[in-house]
Amino acid sequence: MSNFFRSVSKTLKSFKNMIPLLFGTVLLISLVSVLIPESFFTSVFSGNLLIDPLIGDVIGSISTGNPVTSYIFGGELLKHGVSLLAVTAFLVSWVTVGLVQLPFEAATLGKKFALLRNLSAFFLSILVALLTVFLWGII
Amino acid sequence: MKGKKNLASWLFLLVVGGVYLLVGITMPLVFFQGLTVFVQVFSRIVPVLVFVFVLMILTDYFIKPKALAKKMQKSESKKWLFAVAGGILSTGAAYLWYPLLSELKEKGLSYGHIACFLYNRAVKIPLIPMAVFYFGWKYMLILTVVMVFVSFIQGVIIEKVMGE
16 A cells, blocks of 8 residues: 555656646647637648648648647648648648647657657658558559 | 756746747737637646546556566567557547656657657547548548558657667
């Protein structure tokens, strides 16, 4: 039983250290979600099949929030004629790259890991988009 | 090291507070909208935080580094399966899981497994119907399979680069 209370106490300490980062991260996410309006997304894509996926990747990476929001944005972008390649890169980077959470990730899991994970996720979003759209086209 | 980390955490909160102050002076409407979203998000994540808190206690209590390291040494494929399944089944924002993953790292998980776990968090089973509504079953099925496949690639890349 004393081992259990030791675990509770250890976890409480770990949570106490996490609170300022957690508050800061949620505050930042809230502000970013207010500052980037939906109309911004539809005005950026030019129709270029090479540049659009990269733009989708960048926008998805700096955006944050519930994936449902990205589905709604993604659906709207498709309706506005944005390519599926760009929308897929946008959807994937939205959920795999976390620039806003980067300070928290670096503090808890290490700077090198956090940078490497986000950077590789950024480039892999384009690979996922290419593979998905290619397979979608042939299946 | 822990003291420095704590200081950095408070500094980060202070900087974000400063940004809010600046926004509050220049764009009061955005300031209040941001705060409203903050309250909404925070009230939504409280149950998840409680869940994570309980999980962290249980992890600390039941998972002993030596026993886990021993189990994980037995089967490399199980580690990856744990990372994929854990990532898909986990709930809440990714940053809520960082402390738990950091603890699991000390107990034997590699950075590759953690990256794989975090990548698979993108696959959200409860949200699939919503995604299907916008993009169709075929697209979502292909995207999900491709993402699980790519999560392994990312895990392996990170393991190599981190020198594990």
